[in-house]
Amino acid sequence: MGLVEQGKIPKPLTWLMNYSRKYSLWMYQWGLACCAIEMGAALASPRYDMMRLGVIPFPASPRQADLIVVSGTLTDKMAPALKRLYEQMPDPKYVISMGSCANCGGPYWDSYSVTKGVDQIIPVDVYIPGCPPRPEALLQGVVLLQERIQNEEMGPRWRGEPIIVGQPGAHDHLPETAVAVSSA
Amino acid sequence: MAVTEQQQQAFIGKHLAEAQVAVELQDEDMVLNIGPQHPATHGTLRVVVKLDGERVVAADPVIGYMHRGYEKLTEYRSYPQVTTLINRIDWLSSFANEVPFIHAGEQIMGIEAPPRAVYIRTVLTELSRIATFLLFLGEMGAQVGAITPVFYGFRDREYVLNLIEAATGGRFHPNFNRIGGLKDDVPAGWIAETRRMMDKVFESCDTFENLLEGNEIFLARTKGIGIIPGDVGKGYGVSGSNLRASGVDWDLRRDAPYLAYPEVDFKVWTHPGGDSWSRYWVRLQETREAARIVVDLLDRLPSGPVMAKVPRIIKVPPGESWVRVENPLGEMGYYVVSKGATGPFRVKIRSASFSNVSILPWLLKGVYVPDLITILASLYFILGDIDR
C-alpha cells in the first residue's frame, strides 16, 4: 500500500484499476424532485439506458455505491440526511449534482427552506445544468466523470486527499470539456 | 364499505391519540425509520413505524423533505413566473398543474381562452395523465418486486413525452399555458402522430394487464391490502383515482366541468374494492379512457387562434378565485387572491397528494411491512405534490 500512496504503481496497473472504477459506477439514486424522474428515465428508459455505460443502478444501500447522483431540490430538512449518507459511502466515491436545484437552488433561489446548492454539503464532481436536465445530459455527465476517473492518479485518491477540479498540476491532462462543464 | 359515522369517529379518535406518540415509544417495540431516502418512498417521504415483529403498530409519516415554500415564493413572482414555478409541483403531470392556476387568473380577469386553445389544453392534460399513469403502472410492479414492468412503463411513457415535447417544446415542464390561451399552436403533423401513439398506449395498457393482472402473486399482494372505505377517504380529503377506487363516483372532469370535458363523452371508472388492487385497476382503466378522450378530442379539434386578446403585461384585477381540477393524482386547486398587481397576492395550493397521504397513519395501522410498501405504491403520490 505504501507504494500506492506514493503514487509508485506501474502504469498498466493504474490503467486497469481506473478502467475498472470507470466502468463500474454503482450508482446510488438520490432522487429528490423532478430530476429524479429524468434520472429514472436515463436508467430505465430503453432509449437512454445508462447501464450501457457501465453505470449500475442496483445498490439500494449507500454502502455498495460508488456514485451518488443528487437529482433535485435539496431542502434544509433533508441536508443532514444527505451528509450522513455521503459519509456512509466507502471511498472512492463520486458525486454528480443533477439539475439547477442541486447546483444552486434553481428556481427556489429565494426560498426559506431550500439549500442553495448541494456543494455546500458534500463535494461535487460533475454539475449538470438544466431544469430538469434531459436524460442525455445526465449521460454526458457520466461520460465526463468517466473521463476524469480514467485520468485519475491513484496516489492522492488513496491518501484520501480531495481531488479538486481546476487545480493546477494534478488534472492538467483532463480534456478541456471535462473541466469546463464540470466547473460550470 | 359501509362504515357508520360512529365507527369512523372511533377510528379517527384512536388514530389521533396513537399516531402522535409514534415517535416516542417504549423499548419493547421496534421502531423502524423508513426514509427519508428509501427505495420505496419514491422521493423523500419518511415513515416512522412502530413494529411488532413485521406488523406495523403505529405509523407516523414525516413530510416536508421536499418543502420548497411555494406559497411564499408565489407572492414574490409575477404571473408568468408563477406559471413557471408551479410546473414543478407535481412534476409528472406538469401541464395539468398549470391549468387550474391559469384558469383562476382568467376567471378573475374575465378572459376566456379560444376554443382551439381549450381543446389543446384538454388534450395535453390527458396526455400528461397518461404519462403519469404509465409510470404508476410500472412502478406498482416494481414496488411489489417485479422489476420488469417499470422499464416498460418508462419506455411507453417516452412516447407520450415526445408528443408533449413536440407540442410545447418542453419534455418535462412545458410552461405552455398563458393567461388567455396557449403559447403556440401544435405543430404540423402532430395530430396524426398523436393518434398513432394512442394506439401504442392502448397496447401498453394491455401489456400491463397481461403482466400483472393474471399474476397470482401480484393479486395476493394487492387484493384486500390497504382498504380505504369511501367515507373515511372523504374525511381525509383523499381524491382522484384513490377515492374512485373506494367506490365514490366523483370526478371533477364530469362533476365540475372545465376545459372541453363537457363536450366529451367519457366514462368515470370506479371500483368498490377500496384496496390496492382497485387503485391499480382504476388507474389502468383511466389510462385507456384518457387515450380515448385524446382521440375523441383530436377528431373535433376546432380551428382558430390559440390566444385571446390580453395585455402584454398581465395585471390581474383585484379579486379572488378558487379553481380545482381533476389532476392525475387527484383534486388540485388554486385559491388565487389578487390585488391588482402583476403578481398574485396569495396563492393557496391545494395539492392532491398531501391529502392522499394524510390518511397514512390511519391506513397503515396493523399492516405488515411489505404491505406498507404496496400501500405507498398504490396511493401514488409525488413528493413535490405533498410538500410543495
Added chain:
Amino acid sequence: MTAAASTLALEIPWGVLLGAKVMIILTLLPLTALILGYVFLMKMMAHMQSRLGPMDPGGFHGWFQLIGDGIKFIQKEDVMPADADRRVFALAPMIILISTFVVYAVIPAGPRLVVEDLEVGIFFALAVSSLSVIGVLMAGWASSNKFALLGALRAAGQLIAYELPLVLAVVGVIMQAGTMSLQGIVGAQANGEIFGWGAVGNPFVLTQAVGFVLFLAAAQAELTQTPFDMPVAESELVAGYQVEYTGFRWLFFQMSEYATAFALAGIAATLFLGGWYVPGVEGTAADVLGPLVLFAKIMAISFVIFWVRFTYPRFREDQLQAMAWKYLIPLSLLNILVTGILKVVF
C-alpha cells in the same frame, strides 16, 4: 486439469493434490459467478426489458463489466459499522462463500472429472449449502442495523422453510437411483429405462417431473431470488442483511449468490437432466464433452431461474411460508409416496 489431477493422483503428494483441488474450485467459483451474472443479470435482463445492458465496458457488449466490478470492489474502502460485532461481521461472508465452495467439490462434470466423488454426495451437497443460513444470520446480527436484522430473520425463516422441500424433492431421485452418490445418480440415469426403452437413458425429469419443479421452486427460495427475495427486498429492506457490507466483503455475498445459483443448477442438472452424460460417448471423450454438456444444462436451468426472477413480483413473508408448508412440502411428500409405490410395483 481435473482429469490430470485425478489420473495422476497416485504420484502427487496429498497436500499438493488438495491444493490443486482448492485452486480449481477457487477459479471455478468466481468464473461461474461471473458467467451467470453477466449473461443473465446484465444481458438477459436488459434484453427482456428492451434495453441493451452494459455495452461500453471492454468494448464488446460490455464483457468487462463484472470483471471491472470485481476489481473495483477490491479497491473500495472497507467500512465496518462502529457498533458492529467486528469478528462476526467479517466472518459472515466467508461462511456463505465456503458453503458454496464445498458444494462445487461434489458435482461431477465427467466420468473422472469430479473433485470428490462422495458416497453420500447429494446429502453432503444439500447439507453444506444450508450452512449459508448461519452466515446470513451472522451478517444480519453483526451489522447492528434494523434493516439487516429484519432481513436476516426473514432469510433464516425462509431458508429453513425451503430446505425441507429441497431435500424432500431429492428423495424421489435417490429412491429411484438407489444411490446418494452424484456419479451414481448420473449413471442410473444413463443406464435407466423408461417403460423398457433405454436408448437415451432415463433423465429423471421424465419420471420425477414433480420433484424437478419442486426442486426448482425451493432452489429459487434458497437463492433468495424473486419471488422469494423477501430477505433482500430492495423496496422494503433496502438490501436486507447485506445492507452494511462494502467492498470485497459484499463482493463475496454477490459472488456466492451467483455461484450458489450455478451450483444448485448444477445439482438440478445432475439429478434430473442426466448430468454430464451424453448418449454413446464414453471414456476420455466424455471427459471432454461432459463438462460442456453439463454447462449447457446448467445454463438452461439458470435461465429459468433468472427468467422467473425478472418477471415475478415477490411474496409476502407469510404467503411465502404458507407456500412452503401448505403446498410444497405436502406435494413433495406425496411425490415420495408415489415414487415409493412405483418403485415397489415395477
Added chain:
Amino acid sequence: MPDDDLTDAEEPAAAEEPAAADEPAAEEPAILPEHVGMLAKLQADLGDALVEAVSNHGDLVVRVRNDAWHAAALAARSRLDCEYLSFISGIDWTSRPDPPNWDPDAPSSPVQPKEVTYGAAGSDGRFQVFAVVESTDDKIQVILKTDVDEADPHVASWTDVYPGADWHERECWEMFGVRFDGHPSLRHIYLPGEFEGHPLRKDFPLLSREVKPWPGLVDVEAMPGGAGEEAGDETAEAVAEGGE
C-alpha cells in the same frame, strides 16, 4: 372557466370594501340562485354567527364568527352533506414590507398595493382562516372563512369533524402561527423543528431577496430592435423561464 361571464370579474371589487358585519345582498354580488338553498341551511344552524356570504365566481363564500368555526364545519357536514375536506389554510391580508433593495420598476418584481384590502366576504383583521369543503354526492362546495385575532391568533380545530384537518391545521399553524384549539398536537409539518417564524406571514422576510431582489436581472440584454415596455416585459419573462 368557459361558463364564466365578464360580470363575474367585477364583483370582487365590490366585496373589497371594508367589511360590514351585516347580512349580504346589500351590494350587487348577489347570491347565485343555486346557493340560496345552501345558505339557508347554514343560516339555520349558525344563526347570527354567519357574518357574511357572497357568491364568488360560482362558489359560495361564507364568513362566520371565530367562535362558530367548529359549528360551521358541523353545519356544512351535516346540513350540506359536505363530507369531503378539500383544505384548510390561512391568509394574511396585510401588505408586505418591501425589501430594502426592491426595485418597484423591475417588471419581474410584482408590487402589491400598500393599502390593506380584503377579499370576498370581507374580513375584519389581519388573519383569516379559510377552508373548502365539498359534497361528493351533491357536487357542491362551500368556502368557509373566519377571522382570527391578530394578537392571539387561534380558532377551533376541525380534527374531530374532518380527520384530514389534522395535517392542514398543522400546516396552517406552521405557516401563520394560528393555533387550533383542540388539535391533538400542533407540530411542525414541513419545516425542521428548530425553524423559527411563520413563513407565510407577510412580514416574514425572504433573506435571499433582501440581499438581491432578482438575480436574473444581470442577465438581461437589450432586445434587438425593441425598446420600451413591451420589450422589457418580454425579456423579463424570458429571464424567468430561462433562469428557472
